[in-house]
Amino acid sequence: MKQTPVNRFKAEFPAKSINEGYARMVAAAFVSQLDPTVADLADIKTAVSEAVTNCIVHAYRDKEGYCPIYISGAYYADGRVVISVRDKGCGISDIKQAVTPLFTTDPAGERSGMGFTIMESFCDKMSVSSRVGKGTTVRLVKKIVRP
């Protein structure tokens, strides 16, 4: 049965690196409603920062004009938080390879291929769906439980 969220949010902003900070603050402000621990909040900020940075450095790498990033979030009565980060960029042809630790297509940009690994280890669940030429959505799930 599909649960209805207790609360939700949506934001859209252009793929500019200055918005990486904005995106993680928006997500953190939303999740703060659940009174999370400092560590859980930091996990969410880091995971969102990874997902949004990937849109900026990879998805829209060669694109000009307006490049939108969509972030949406919801939380449920059991404390489960779901955050999605979506772009309309180049897409990922081999997702399995992309999520492999240390795999990067941009070593020259001082990237180390750890973004997906960080999202996976800082969240309870991370899933990627993508279509080449259409875009990518990363879904992050984390349960917030107050000790």
Added chain:
Amino acid sequence: MYIDYKLKGNVLTASLHGEIDHHSAVIARTEIDTEIDRVKAVGLNLDLSDISFCDSSGLGLVMGRLKKMRASGGSAVVLNPSERVEKVLRLAGIDTLMPIKKEELK
């Protein structure tokens, strides 16, 4: 983010303050590299004690500076990362490539 520098002999300590993400890392790397070249540093300490946020771009920043120092026969060390920052660095195995040193803060 802002950075301040201290030079002792030919060892440069760069103290980074604030948040390291892709946005700030791009700015920081040119700034630090310029300072390394200017003072002809042989050793580099990256003091991360005042970093409040760090994602994979911080990994890239640290590894990139290590590479640069090694290319000229030098070395680099990470100083005093918070538990949080250290967790990110260790995920990528940075601790196997360079020392992460913790010193009493004076």
